[in-house]
Amino acid sequence: MxxxxxxxxxxxxxxxxxxxxxIAENIIKETGVVSGICIDLGAGPGNLGLELAKLASGFKVILLDMSEEMLKIAEKNCSDMLLADRVSSWKGNVEQLPFQEDTVDLVVSRGSIFFWEDQVKALNEVYRILKPGGYAYLGGGFGNEELLSQIRAKMREQNPQWDNERKKRTGKVGFLHFSELMKKTVIPRYKISRKQAGLWIIFKK
Ligand SMILES: C[S@@+](CC[C@H](N)C(=O)[O-])C[C@H]1O[C@@H](n2cnc3c(N)ncnc32)[C@H](O)[C@@H]1O
Known part of the structure; x- marks a missing residue:
């Protein structure tokens, strides 16, 4: 889609x-990673990667997306936030990541995994590029329940089906899907967590 x-x-x-x-603050709190290379997969306009760059000056952030239109917006957001020296945008597909193995400290992704055609291939790619000790934090969410209820009210005005779609992705059905999915990957240890008003796959290499 x-x-x-x-x-x-x-x-x-x-x-x-x-x-x-x-979400950026939660990721840093939970992983403890505050420096090195951080990649935001399916970054769209770049918001999550840019927030991580703002919070931790030790990060070099790459905003990766397959859409040139999204990346154009991400580049503008990046220069508006005066982060262009530490944040770059790359065109790419999560199923074939343009990075060497064992080179990346943190891989994050919000709201994109649900659109990946071959999720197993993409997750294996994430594991391949992570450094030993590096973390991945992938999934979708709205930060906390209070934010979710504010967003739900606004999104409902635009799309009455919004909350049903959200529940399918990040509710019980989504959890079972992620559980089956992870068994098909090469990733030996991981957590699937229904928290922060969302659903996240978290692993360390
Ligand atoms: C709903 S947007 C989320 C954007 C952003 N992460 C956010 O939370 O605001 C999903 C993004 O994933 C990107 N995407 C989907 N499949 C992808 C793939 N296979 N490789 C790279 N990007 C992909 C889309 O182009 C889109 O920008």
């Missing part, structure tokens, strides 16, 4: 903006 970049940017600016700093 192709997502319209301009429409999605509007949604991030008007509705989703407060979730990214909360």
């Amino acid at each position: 192709k997502i319209d970049a301009k429409d999605f940017e509007k949604v991030t600016k008007k509705i989703l903006a407060p979730v990214y700093p909360v």
Whole structure:
């Protein structure tokens, strides 16, 4: 499914903006990774990667997406936030990551895994590029229940089906899907966590 970049940017600016700093803070708190190479997969307009760069000056962040339109918006956001010296945007597909193995400290991704065609291949790619000791934090969420209820009210006005779609992705069905999915990967240890008003796959290499 192709997502319209301009429409999605509007949604991030008007509705989703407060979730990214909360998620970024949670990721840093939980993984303890604050420096090195951080890649935001399916970064879209780049909000999560940019928040991580803001929080930890030791990161060099790469915003990776397959959509040129999204990356154009990400580049503008990056220069507006004066982060262009530490954040770059790359065109690429998560199923074939353009990085050498054992080179990346942190891989994050929010709201993108649900669109990946071959999720097993992509997750194995994430594991391949992580350094030993590096972390991956992948999934979707809205930071906390309070933010989710504010966002739900606004999103419902635009799409009455929004909450059903969200529940399918990050509720019980999503959890069972991720559980089966992870068994098919080469990743030996991982957590699948229904928290922060979302669903996350977290692993350390
Ligand atoms: C719903 S948007 C989420 C954007 C951003 N992560 C956020 O939370 O605001 C999903 C993004 O994933 C990207 N995407 C989907 N499949 C991808 C793939 N196989 N490789 C790279 N990017 C992909 C889309 O182009 C889109 O920008």
